[in-house]
Amino acid sequence: EVQLVESGGGLVQPGESLRLSCAASGFTFSSYTMNWVRQAPGKGLEWVSYISSSSLTIYYADSVKGRFTISRDSAKNSLYLQMNSLRAEDTAVYYCARVLGYGSGSYSGIYFYVMDVWGQGTTVTVSS
Amino acid sequence: EIVLTQSPGTLSLSPGERATLSCRASQSVSSSYLAWYQQKPGQAPRLLIYGASIRATGIPDRFSGSGSGTDFTLTISRLEPEDFAVYYCQQYGNSLFTFGPGTKVDI
Numbered sequence: 001e002v003q004l005v006e007s008g009g010g011l012v013q014p015g016e017s018l019r020l021s022c023a024a025s026g027f028t029f030s031s032y033t034m035n036w037v038r039q040a041p042g043k044g045l046e047w048v049s050y051i052s053s054s055s056l057t058i059y060y061a062d063s064v065k066g067r068f069t070i071s072r073d074s075a076k077n078s079l080y081l082q083m084n085s086l087r088a089e090d091t092a093v094y095y096c097a098r099v100l101g102y103g104s105g106s107y108s109g110i111y112f113y114v115m116d117v118w119g120q121g122t123t124v125t126v127s128s
Numbered sequence: 129e130i131v132l133t134q135s136p137g138t139l140s141l142s143p144g145e146r147a148t149l150s151c152r153a154s155q156s157v158s159s160s161y162l163a164w165y166q167q168k169p170g171q172a173p174r175l176l177i178y179g180a181s182i183r184a185t186g187i188p189d190r191f192s193g194s195g196s197g198t199d200f201t202l203t204i205s206r207l208e209p210e211d212f213a214v215y216y217c218q219q220y221g222n223s224l225f226t227f228g229p230g231t232k233v234d235i
């Protein structure tokens with residue numbers, strides 16, 4: 001079964017740090033680009049960060065640039081998000097999500113930047 | 129940054145009815161980079177449609193997507209009780225992923 005399981009969330013004070021992890025199983029993790037997406041309480045979805053399969057290409061949303069760092073360890077089938085200088089507005093459920101990538105069949109030549117597998121999320125609360 | 133606008137914000141319908149959800153982009157989006165997700169309370173989002181019109185694995189054929197350029201539509205032909213949820217469109221462009229604000233489909 002293809003699965004993503006996040007961990008590492010918790011309650012921290014403003015300015016503190018937290019490291020989220022996402023354990024992948026059931027697929028060849030090293031072949032897939034991955035994303036972090038978050039959702040503040042009662043709000044919509046917000047993309048946070050992207051890392052290519054090789055880790056050579058990394059993107060961040062402006063809201064976290066310079067504070068968050070995405071990384072991956074293919075030997076451990078794991079994705080990480082190091083979050084520093086946390087703010088109240090970073091309070092959210094954080095999801096890791098797999099990017100579908102190249103399609104199959106008649107769509108094999110097309111790269112789809114969409115997220116086809118999601119974890120259940122881990123909650124980060126930033127409050128004093 | 130491409131901004132996605134979804135309408136209506138809330139759609140109140142009954143089981144068996146047809147739902148038509150709109151997603152409009154502030155500038156042209158490649159159809160390959162347009163997706164729709166369903167999210168139920170307390171659950172992670174689920175991919176429904178990608179490439180603007182391709183159903184994801186396991187998605188019933190009552191869900192369909194269409195559109196191009198700046199205007200995209202998700203249609204649910206006959207609402208089932210399990211379809212009442214929030215639906216988000218998403219696009220990729222200029223090294224950014226953006227989501228629309230969502231449309232809530234409720235009874």
